[in-house]
Amino acid sequence: MSVADPVREFRPTHVVPPGGLPSWAGPEPSRPAARLDPLLPVRLLELRGDWARVECANGWATWLDGRLLLGLPHEPAGGALEPGEDPRPLLARVQAALAEYRALLDELAEGRLTAGAFAERTAGLRLGAVLDGTDAWLFDAAEQRWSYCDGRRLRPYAGDGGPEQ
Structure with missing residues (x-):
């Protein structure tokens, strides 16, 4: 039995498509598991035909239809990104959103908020951020999309709106 590295590094390679995805315990449809959230960052571990085994940030692994995953850029094609948006407003x-969630958690932990009130006040609150050195993938809840940042500029990557016409 091997001892796992105490600091497990998670580097996403893909995101789940905007509609979410069903998953399975194995590469066969008779073993259903949980449904993955839309735009969830995952790391591809293995491919078997159209089946893909992926790992989530919490270490949980599952199988899904790999044809539907959206790949994340690890290096911008052609070098540095062309001018894009300033990433600081999205980071703010x-x-x-994280500060709001933290404040609500504090109120819940201190008994100043019931579980029902916590659920009501967090409904619709979404955020997402994966940082890996200079690379960042940030979820913009207002636009319902992930964007990629190289430390200087922000570029939309995957979103709920579907392809532009």
Whole structure:
């Protein structure tokens, strides 16, 4: 039995498509598991035909239809990104959403908020951030999309809106 590294590094390679995905305990449809949330970052571990085994940030692994995953860029094609959006406004919104969630958690832990009130006040609150050195994938809840940042500029990557016409 091997001892796992106490600091497990999670580097996403893909995100779940905007509609979410069903998953299975094995590469066969008779073993259903949980449904994965839309735009969830995952790491591809293995491919078997159209089946893909992926790992989530919490270490849980599952099988799904690998044809539907959206790949994340690890290096911008052709070098540095062309001018895009300033990432700081989105970072401020992600930070504000996290601070709001933290404040609600504190109220819940201190007994100043019931579980029902906590659920009501967090309904619709979404955020997402994966940082890996200079690379960042940030979820913009207002636009319902993930964006990629190289430390200087932000570019939309995957979203709920579907392809532009």
